[in-house]
Amino acid sequence: MQEDSSHSPSYTVPCDDFVHVVEFSPFSSGTPASLLAYGGNQYMVVGTCLFQEEDVEVEGVEFNVLRAFHHELRVDALAWSPESRLDRMPTIRYVSFIKHLIHFFCFLLCQQLNKSLTNIFHLSQVWDLDGNESATFRLQSPGISVCWHPKEVFKLMVAEKKGTIRFYDMVTQQAILSLESELLMSADWCLTNTIKVGGVSGSDWLIWDITRSSYPQEKRPAHIDKARLFRWSRANENLFATTGCPGKINTQLIIHHLGHPQPVAIGSVTVGSGLSWHRTLPLCVVGGDRKLCFWMTEM
Template identity: 55%
Template sequence: MKQDLARNATYTVDCEDNVHVVEFNPFDSGEVGSLLAYGGINYVVIASCRFQEEDTSVEGIEFKIIKTFHHGERVVAIAWSPETRCDALQPLLRFATAGGDKKIRIFTSDFQDKNEYKVIEGHSSYINDLVFCSLEGIEIASVGDDHTCRVWDHDGNQIAMFSLRSPGMSVAWHPEDTFKIMVAEKTGTIRFYDLATHQAILSLESVQMPLMSADWCLRNTLRIGAVAGNEWVIWEMPHSSYPQDSKPAHADRARMFRWSKCSENLFATTGYPGKMKSQLSIHHLAHPQPILIGTTPVGSGLSWHRRLPLCAVGGYRKLFFWLTEM
């Protein structure tokens, strides 16, 4: 008998509006529980969440909104700064967003009354992804439909620009390989750039197209994953520039790929909405089939918890959380 892999979300949280982007804080910022950012049409919400799997005093999920920031534009992407600290003498909250107006905004807060943001302009078309790319949180890399990857300093000055051959879909930075960034292009090429010399140093190629999303594995710096066409694709550097493994992920095109933060073999993919629903699939490299399948009403965004095998997806006025096994 075939095992039924379809599951409802383990936890859900109601939101006032549709959620387009969701990002767990990937850094240890001294918080109790985890910080989560999610964005919609013109706002960003910062929340704290704790789960019973990490704290036995919690029943299910404990979710608390800390701050809401007016954004003015649709939120396309959110990146957490490693500078964020909750347990410092002077607490600091810092994150960046990409907006539908082709601008980057850096938000800074003391978690209380001091709130400010800086606008960075330079991309000539839509920005698809961005990331803080230094341990000090003083540099940001962004990619967009203008066929560029741009690196900015904390004051908004452009310090590097890499010309791409197609739209930049994803950009990633690894805290254990701090002088490189990974840039994924829609035509299936993934390149690594040296942030010191501003030179391309390695490239990977996908057979499938279009490549819509890629991620650099936190637990294994040699492992890269992506979705291209309707497949997930895995590279094991430096064996070959071509994938070591790939499998169909969704019936139609796949949309997002994210590695788990706590396992080098666990990852999630999402598909494009069909019949007003989006599919989430959670995969393990030791299993030939997905280990969990979930659906959300017009789901958007995908992010893994820093310590738990739990991922979040945004949806229609809701956040959905799926817990799986390692």
């Protein structure tokens, strides 16, 4: 487990309020800039990011707000639509979890769809772009992570808190593969290698190779206290990041590489929340107290 000898973020962007969740779009925006959304208590912001690694004329990071949305609910999860592009009207979906009520929104920057659903913590539900429910999968414990894969467009990964990760065929709506572990806090499907799945359990990170076994092939301690989130890099199949559960003040970020026994980088964010990777750069972002913190690392 790692002591909290933190490095400062490579870049920071100020925000008007506390950030609960942040998500880079994994899809091309149609321009050099990347789409990024973040949300918190009763608000969500959609903007663009451009970094000096992408444009030498940029000093550090250039962040431009496209639109801010204000509503009555806290935003705890974000998911980008593949149709989100800057040369068209950006589209974003987000889900707000409050007790046993989920509000589903689909923003087209001018149109809003709002549906309320009850008692679904033990269900995984899928909607189409028109907001119609197209599939429901009953879970044996609360769902903690859901992942689509651009190379496996008819497969859906759903991770449950009890430690089961299932892959569903969206055509037959049947489970086709399952992975097992102890209690999970988070799981993610590697976008650059479809056989890799990662997650965090207790204070450890776990890696599965779905062609070899239903149990993790690698398991290592990461955080002194419990781990909270796991996210694969979108630029390198061996690079991933984990965050610890928020402490009294700070949340620890650790960037790992499967080829190195020690972390690539360790960071700390004041009451940090959310974790996402840039589409092409080895750069991840964590939300915090009135700011976004970005860490650039080596491939």
